[in-house]
Amino acid sequence: MKARIVTLPGDGVGPEVTDAAVAVLQAVAERSGHTFEFASHAIGGCAIDATGEPLPAATLEACKKADAVFLGAVGGPKWSDPQAKVRPEQGLLALRAGLGVFANLRPLQVHPALAALSPLKNEKLKNVDVLFVRELTGGAYFGAKTRTTDTATDECKYTVAEVERVTRRAFELARERRQHVTSVDKANVLETSRLWRSTVTRVAAEYPDVKLEHQLVDSMAMLLLTQPARYDVIVTENLFGDILTDEAAALAGSLGLLPSASLGEGKVGLYEPIHGSAPDIAGKNVANPLGAILSAALLLRHSLELEIEATTIEAAVAHVLNYGPHSRDIGGTASTSEMRDAVIAALDEVA
Ligand code: ATP
Numbered sequence: 001m002k003a004r005i006v007t008l009p010g011d012g013v014g015p016e017v018t019d020a021a022v023a024v025l026q027a028v029a030e031r032s033g034h035t036f037e038f039a040s041h042a043i044g045g046c047a048i049d050a051t052g053e054p055l056p057a058a059t060l061e062a063c064k065k066a067d068a069v070f071l072g073a074v075g076g077p078k079w080s081d082p083q084a085k086v087r088p089e090q091g092l093l094a095l096r097a098g099l100g101v102f103a104n105l106r107p108l109q110v111h112p113a114l115a116a117l118s119p120l121k122n123e124k125l126k127n128v129d130v131l132f133v134r135e136l137t138g139g140a141y142f143g144a145k146t147r148t149t150d151t152a153t154d155e156c157k158y159t160v161a162e163v164e165r166v167t168r169r170a171f172e173l174a175r176e177r178r179q180h181v182t183s184v185d186k187a188n189v190l191e192t193s194r195l196w197r198s199t200v201t202r203v204a205a206e207y208p209d210v211k212l213e214h215q216l217v218d219s220m221a222m223l224l225l226t227q228p229a230r231y232d233v234i235v236t237e238n239l240f241g242d243i244l245t246d247e248a249a250a251l252a253g254s255l256g257l258l259p260s261a262s263l264g265e266g267k268v269g270l271y272e273p274i275h276g277s278a279p280d281i282a283g284k285n286v287a288n289p290l291g292a293i294l295s296a297a298l299l300l301r302h303s304l305e306l307e308i309e310a311t312t313i314e315a316a317v318a319h320v321l322n323y324g325p326h327s328r329d330i331g332g333t334a335s336t337s338e339m340r341d342a343v344i345a346a347l348d349e350v351a
């Protein structure tokens, strides 16, 4: 097949990990006979420097026409003045809105070779395989905000349609996995959560083959640490999802390992590692590129429907975690490019 992939390397370690992900995708293309055409565009701080805008119109246009979009990271101290009129993160929010991506997927597995890095004991980590589906366009992050000298408000709002579409996505994903959805809310206190719960319950009736369970967010925060292997797909609203996915990331041992996908109704998805621009290590060729490389695997799976190729990348990453090399964040000394080359070499080992 032939696919057009837009890359948005962004700031900090973004360009380094994007280069690694692109190199792995190129290697997969060579081995499978597919053609991936890459076009790189500006977003975030580097786009502000070049054009004054965190998301230049040309970037959004190119992304909308692509088959998939790969993003490195945005932001950094150079652009972090809270008084600044334009900030790099606005580029990312505008891109998500422009692409209409409403479901943020974050798979979490704990690789046995890294169990020592996790704060949990080995036996709890066995068989952890969770897929978070976080609603990405609603809730308190996007509601009206007010501020006077002594009062502030953030409106939290959800429509039935917004809850339905992310719920359907979660159930469809669960069908391909272990047929178990846990919906997380705070329905004992919040009206948006009561709407969430009743909508999820109604949509779930369309998926009799998938088991639904409700959890309050506070108990979920605890259960993630005490029984992480119990969960399959966890679906939740924007703010709860933001918090729970960071908590879950700690279980994996390093931020540098974890991928994400943001999907909408169409096929164009946005793929990025969950880590930020990591300014403290940028430009030193030491960032772990595995989160970016695993995001490239998600791109193949969800936007290009190349399941075999996606699985091959994941197996190659597992091979590297088993046999090394390891980057600094996971207890080794390997550079970004050594990690990249090791994954490419492992493609042939696992094929
Ligand atoms: P953001 O505000 O953009 O989400 P953040 O505050 O979450 O950023 P990161 O930029 O993700 O922070 O960095 C957090 C810490 O994790 C830093 O010490 C950074 O060096 C480290 N880190 C992040 N990504 C990687 C990576 N790919 N490899 C190694 N270390 C990383």
Ligand code: MG
Pocket: 276
């Ligand atoms: Mg962060």
